Amino acid sequence: MSAADIPATSISFLGLGAMGQAMVTSFLETGYSITVWNRTASKADDLISKGAVRADTVAEAVAASPLVITCLWDYAVVRDVLAPAADALSGRVLVNLTNGSPDQARAMAVWAGEHGASYLDGGIMAVPPMIGQPSALILYSGDAAAFEKYRATLETLGTARYLGSDPGFAPLYDLAMLIGMYGMLMGAVQSLTMIRAAGDDPREFSASFLIPWLNAMSGSIPQYAENIQSGKHTVDVVSNLAMQAAAFPNAVQACASLGVRLDFLLPLKALMEQAVADGHRDADLSVLAELLTS
Numbered sequence: 001m002s003a004a005d006i007p008a009t010s011i012s013f014l015g016l017g018a019m020g021q022a023m024v025t026s027f028l029e030t031g032y033s034i035t036v037w038n039r040t041a042s043k044a045d046d047l048i049s050k051g052a053v054r055a056d057t058v059a060e061a062v063a064a065s066p067l068v069i070t071c072l073w074d075y076a077v078v079r080d081v082l083a084p085a086a087d088a089l090s091g092r093v094l095v096n097l098t099n100g101s102p103d104q105a106r107a108m109a110v111w112a113g114e115h116g117a118s119y120l121d122g123g124i125m126a127v128p129p130m131i132g133q134p135s136a137l138i139l140y141s142g143d144a145a146a147f148e149k150y151r152a153t154l155e156t157l158g159t160a161r162y163l164g165s166d167p168g169f170a171p172l173y174d175l176a177m178l179i180g181m182y183g184m185l186m187g188a189v190q191s192l193t194m195i196r197a198a199g200d201d202p203r204e205f206s207a208s209f210l211i212p213w214l215n216a217m218s219g220s221i222p223q224y225a226e227n228i229q230s231g232k233h234t235v236d237v238v239s240n241l242a243m244q245a246a247a248f249p250n251a252v253q254a255c256a257s258l259g260v261r262l263d264f265l266l267p268l269k270a271l272m273e274q275a276v277a278d279g280h281r282d283a284d285l286s287v288l289a290e291l292l293t294s
């Protein structure tokens, strides 16, 4: 059956891991007709009992709907899974919500186009329990007409933000947000480990000290963004880099004497020292952006 002959409310979903299960459940609860496929077929059983239709093959799943969504382990798996059904993609919209890099997304868009499919790449800024709520942000980029056509459908999963026709932008924003998260959360892990190593209670420290501190310090981010956009890092500086670079070795020393590893801290110490040596004593910490791209 051609894609045009199938009701627009039909969705085919490939990949029933933790995220796929949450997404298919959300679509079912909203009343969509959904065909599912997963390598381990038994993971579909619960969803079938709630109204999903099982596809025995990927080709069968792709043929069932004009909108095909993949949420699999990585892009290599997406390619391997779709390859035997590539011809069936013609005339369909492929939305790939698998985590990948911008280059992988662009290559996937070319591949989909070669098989006659419109392509949207997606970045899921949520964990499975958040799916279906506005707090679940899902980033999309790629074919604008495909996004407009399925915007309301995709909003079922959470807030849908379209980032433009370059399919690499959804993964770019996704990965940039994850990097911000990992820097903050690994900083928290290092900090809480220090407190535990000192024999104190990380729970009380977290609630009363660390979280309010991080919330207050996140107020610096807009100024950093301004500095990084302009390339000027000496405007309205309240904590200059020379002062921060002088204090940072104390944090390194404190961890070392508590027996806490320094893997996370030493690269930052080296960057600060290099920036000071390069003459950026009066700059904001944001000046490290210039070293990161030099």
Ligand SMILES: NC(=O)c1ccc[n+]([C@@H]2O[C@H](COP(=O)([O-])OP(=O)(O)OC[C@H]3O[C@@H](n4cnc5c(N)ncnc54)[C@H](OP(=O)(O)O)[C@@H]3O)[C@@H](O)[C@H]2O)c1
Residues within 6 Å of the ligand: 014, 015, 016, 017, 018, 019, 020, 038, 039, 040, 041, 043, 071, 072, 073, 074, 077, 081, 097, 098, 099, 100, 124, 125, 126, 127, 128
């Ligand atoms: N979970 C999260 O919090 C979260 C948040 C944001 C983004 N994501 C992204 O969403 C995607 C899926 O994540 P998930 O949490 O659902 O992962 P998951 O629970 O580990 O599920 C992985 C899925 O990929 C399938 N798969 C793995 N290797 C395969 C292969 N060789 N051939 C065919 N299928 C294969 C699995 O099939 P089987 O069931 O047969 O193993 C399963 O459907 C990932 O790209 C992840 O980065 C996840």
